[in-house]
Amino acid sequence: MSVDAATVRRxxxxxxIAVAEExxxxxxxxxxxxxxxxxxxxxxxxxxxxxxxxxxxxxMKRRPDxxxxxxxxxxxxxxxxxxxxxxxxxxxxxx
Amino acid sequence: MADELTSLxxxxxxxxxxxxxxxxxxxxxxxxxxxxxxxxxxxxVLETPERASAMARAADARIAKGxxxxxxxxxxxxxxxxxxxxxxxxxxxxxxxDFSPAxxxxxxxxxxxxxxxxxxxxxxDEFAMGSSNETSxxxxxxxxxxxxxxxxxxxxxxSSGGSAAAVAARLALGATGTDTGGSIRQPASFTGxxxxxxxxxxxxxxxxxxxxxxxxxxxxxxxxxxxSAILLRSMAGYDEKDATSVDTPVPDYEAAVxxxxxxxxxxxxxxxxxxxxxxxxxxxxxQGREWLNAAGAELVEVSLPHTRYALPAYYIVAPAExxxxxxxxxxxxxxxxxxxxxxxxxxxxxxxEGFGPEVRRRIMIGTYVLSAGYYDAYYLxxxxxxxxxxxxxxxCFNTGVRAMLTPATPSxxxxxxxxGKADPxxxxxxxxxxxTVNMAGLPGISVPAGLDAQGLPLGLQLIGRPxxxxxxxxxxxxxxxxxxVFAPKAWW
Numbered sequence: 001m002s003v004d005a006a007t008v009r010r011x012x013x014x015x016x017i018a019v020a021e022e023x024x025x026x027x028x029x030x031x032x033x034x035x036x037x038x039x040x041x042x043x044x045x046x047x048x049x050x051x052x053x054x055x056x057x058x059x060m061k062r063r064p065d066x067x068x069x070x071x072x073x074x075x076x077x078x079x080x081x082x083x084x085x086x087x088x089x090x091x092x093x094x095x
Numbered sequence: 096m097a098d099e100l101t102s103l104x105x106x107x108x109x110x111x112x113x114x115x116x117x118x119x120x121x122x123x124x125x126x127x128x129x130x131x132x133x134x135x136x137x138x139x140v141l142e143t144p145e146r147a148s149a150m151a152r153a154a155d156a157r158i159a160k161g162x163x164x165x166x167x168x169x170x171x172x173x174x175x176x177x178x179x180x181x182x183x184x185x186x187x188x189x190x191x192x193d194f195s196p197a198x199x200x201x202x203x204x205x206x207x208x209x210x211x212x213x214x215x216x217x218x219x220d221e222f223a224m225g226s227s228n229e230t231s232x233x234x235x236x237x238x239x240x241x242x243x244x245x246x247x248x249x250x251x252x253x254s255s256g257g258s259a260a261a262v263a264a265r266l267a268l269g270a271t272g273t274d275t276g277g278s279i280r281q282p283a284s285f286t287g288x289x290x291x292x293x294x295x296x297x298x299x300x301x302x303x304x305x306x307x308x309x310x311x312x313x314x315x316x317x318x319x320x321x322x323s324a325i326l327l328r329s330m331a332g333y334d335e336k337d338a339t340s341v342d343t344p345v346p347d348y349e350a351a352v353x354x355x356x357x358x359x360x361x362x363x364x365x366x367x368x369x370x371x372x373x374x375x376x377x378x379x380x381x382q383g384r385e386w387l388n389a390a391g392a393e394l395v396e397v398s399l400p401h402t403r404y405a406l407p408a409y410y411i412v413a414p415a416e417x418x419x420x421x422x423x424x425x426x427x428x429x430x431x432x433x434x435x436x437x438x439x440x441x442x443x444x445x446x447x448e449g450f451g452p453e454v455r456r457r458i459m460i461g462t463y464v465l466s467a468g469y470y471d472a473y474y475l476x477x478x479x480x481x482x483x484x485x486x487x488x489x490x491c492f493n494t495g496v497r498a499m500l501t502p503a504t505p506s507x508x509x510x511x512x513x514x515g516k517a518d519p520x521x522x523x524x525x526x527x528x529x530x531t532v533n534m535a536g537l538p539g540i541s542v543p544a545g546l547d548a549q550g551l552p553l554g555l556q557l558i559g560r561p562x563x564x565x566x567x568x569x570x571x572x573x574x575x576x577x578x579x580v581f582a583p584k585a586w587w
Contacts, residue, residue: 001472003463015418015462016425016439017455018447027459030519034460037520038407038473044480051478052485056296056341056536056561063335075197079429088427091438 001039002032100125101265105169105322108268112158112168119158119168123151123212126170130214130266133239135587138251138260140175140233141183142215150212157210166329167210172267174258175216176223177203177313178302182213186304187231188221190449192430200302201334202271202313209329214267218257221451222421223278223306226525227514228256230453235511238286239264239583243550249508252282252525255316259286262316263583269317269326273303275310276409277504277529280541283316284503284554287543287581289323289571290316292529294561295536296341297327299334307416308339310409310533318580320542320571324348327564343562351565352572357391359566362496366402367528369505375547376502383500383544383555386577387570397496399487404480405531410523411464411477412534417454418461424449456519485535492560498570501528503541503554528556538564542571544578552581 003011008028012019019027073086082089100122103111111117127144147170154168178184178196185191199207207213220230227250228236238251239260251260255272259282262270272279274292283290291314298313305311315326328349333342363384368377384394426432426445435444450458464473491499505527515522532539538561541554555574559567 001469007463008459011459011463011466013443014466015458016422016442016446017450017458018435018440018443027456030456031460031463033518033520034410034456037523038410038477041404041407041411041476041480044401044404044476044483046476046479046483049479049482051475052481053478056294056339058296058341060338061335061342072197076428078197079194081426081430081432090427091434091436091441093438 001035003028003035101129103268104319105268105317105325106319108169113163119151119154119212120148122168123147123170123214126214126267133264133266133587136237136239136260136264137234138217138236138257138264138266139172139215140185140187140218140257143182143213146182147212147214150207154210154212164208164210165325166206168212169210169268170212170214171206172214172217172258172261172270173203174219174255174271174273176219176273176304177271178304179203179213179216182216184216184304185232186222187219187233188450188454189232190424190431190446194429196302198302201299201336202303202330205329205332211329217261217270220254220256221454222304222417223254223273223275224417224453224457225253226277226281226522228253229511230451232451236260237511238508239587240286240508240551241586248511250285250511252285252508254278256282258316259283259288259290262286262318263288264585264587269315269322271313271330272316273311273313274533275306275413276533277526279314279316280529280539280554280556281504281525283541284543285508285552287552287583288316288318289320289540289542290314291323291327291540291564291567292532292538293327293331293564294538296339297331297538297562297564299332299337299340301334301336305420307413308420309416310413320568320575321349321352323540324352324568346565348564348568351568354569355391356387356569356573359392359497359570360495361387361392361394361570362397362491362499363394364397364399364402364499364501366399367501369527372502372505376505376553379545379553379555380500380502383574386574387500390573395496397491397499399491399531401480401483401487402531405484405534406523406527408477408480408484409530409534410460411473412481414457414461415465415474416461418458418465421454421458453519481534484531488535488537497560497563498566499558501556501558503528503556507547507549507551507553532558537561538567540567540571542574543581544574546581
């Protein structure tokens with residue numbers, strides 16, 4: 001499979017990465033080189049094989065459903081590019 | 096005196112501190128001075144001299160009181176992928192800016208608990224995506240190694256290139272790394288030191304900047320196998336903050352160093368004999384077999400038929416997980432923000448400027464293979480291939496094979512700017528021998544085994560059964576004893 005320019009623009013938008021028009025062709029080439037490389041997987045017979053979802057077969061542990069951290073808005077907000085009081089500030093979302 | 100202090104192994108430093116031959120403060124100072132002289136290597140992206148001095152003084156006080164921990168006063172470097180409380184942590188990406196974590200990663204917390212001293216944060220490929228340390232926002236690391244009679248700057252490997260260079264150049268007694276597809280073992284091999292990737296789940300991933308969560312694992316760099324064993328014992332352990340960390344006791348890995356390997360069955364996977372492998376790598380592998388054989392191991396040829404599919408499957412699974420993990424960098428909670436009109440424009444501009452080309456490429460590949468209509472063809476198929484790779488190993492281990500011996504890398508270090516410019520896949524091929532281990536979640540160690548004709552180090556890799564790191568330390572020590580220890584000649 002290979003991607004065209006429209007697909008490159010669509011992926012970039014899905015990934016929320018701005019791509020300038022003059023970058024599209026170059027990116028298309030690189031993405032297609034990687035897709036060509038992974039194409040060899042199509043020759044593997046995966047019939048009846050379960051996908052690997054866990055590396056080590058362990059029972060997931062449970063813990064009491066209690067608050068273990070929090071209550072420190074300054075620690076959470078101190079790296080924010082923009083804050084007001086105890087809130088992150090973003091551009092207006094709803095008119 | 097100062098040079099002698101930076102050339103010590105962790106084992107020797109531990110003994111010297113206990114005998115009061117020198118203090119932890121002197122040990123830290125010797126390293127801080129060496130780091131200052133070696134800035135041309137660009138191994139550290141942040142030196143933390145004040146913290147190092149304070150930690151060393153505290154270590155000296157504990158030694159005096161007789162309450163020293165297992166790593167008391169040992170100066171270490173930490174890959175900039177580990178969150179360090181109130182110490183800038185960037186994953187070597189512009190998008191994290193001057194991010195200052197309000198918390199400490201579990202692995203580094205364990206090191207400080209045991210008395211270790213932080214020298215600084217080391218350079219790495221941006222978000223650990225790379226095999227040469229060239230994708231770092233701080234610029235490439237220059238390897239302390241050079242080809243005979245040449246001044247061409249070489250890569251230290253990646254992604255943990257700064258940690259590897261720092262340990263090889265005597266700028267730290269040991270370092271932490273992370274390994275998603277070979278990011279500890281490949282740079283260890285390129286710089287002539289020992290690099291260990293433990294079993295998935297052995298070390299907590301909490302506080303480690305996430306790349307591909309089902310593959311990422313922290314591990315140590317050191318100049319000897321014994322030193323690696325000492326470091327891993329402190330780094331490992333169950334952590335309730337990481338649901339994939341495994342609750343099984345941490346053994347005394349150091350006790351395995353020097354243990355007999357007599358009768359151990361070692362597999363030699365025939366699929367690792369790849370086209371275009373340099374004769375020197377082939378010869379080194381043969382040499383490694385002879386060393387293990389002479390120490391009493393029983394060598395058997397084994398087959399891992401799905402080996403060749405590991406790398407392509409990795410380049411689906413890893414970007415897919417990365418695209419999801421890196422969605423958090425949105426210019427809202429931390430790091431860089433670039434205004435872009437509305438909120439979507441802000442996201443898009445922030446991420447375009449904040450991520451470097453390799454990271455952008457991988458996020459886009461990951462987004463594509465997870466997008467509607469392609470998930471089954473790519474991601475699901477890759478996860479099934481992963482099952483097959485794991486089964487290949489399990490079948491060999493079931494026949495009594497205790498570990499496997501392979502080359503660590505398909506070549507010695509290459510020059511900065513030499514690879515991957517035209518085709519990103521050229522760079523990816525560096526990980527062909529290491530990536531299978533991550534795909535199967537197994538432990539692997541790279542041990543320096545010799546020099547090539549140009550005088551550059553080459554490593555051998557040992558792959559073990561899940562949670563059988565001890566066997567790898569025992570076997571690695573046999574190779575180390577036979578091969579000797581390698582050090583670059585200081586030119587910086």
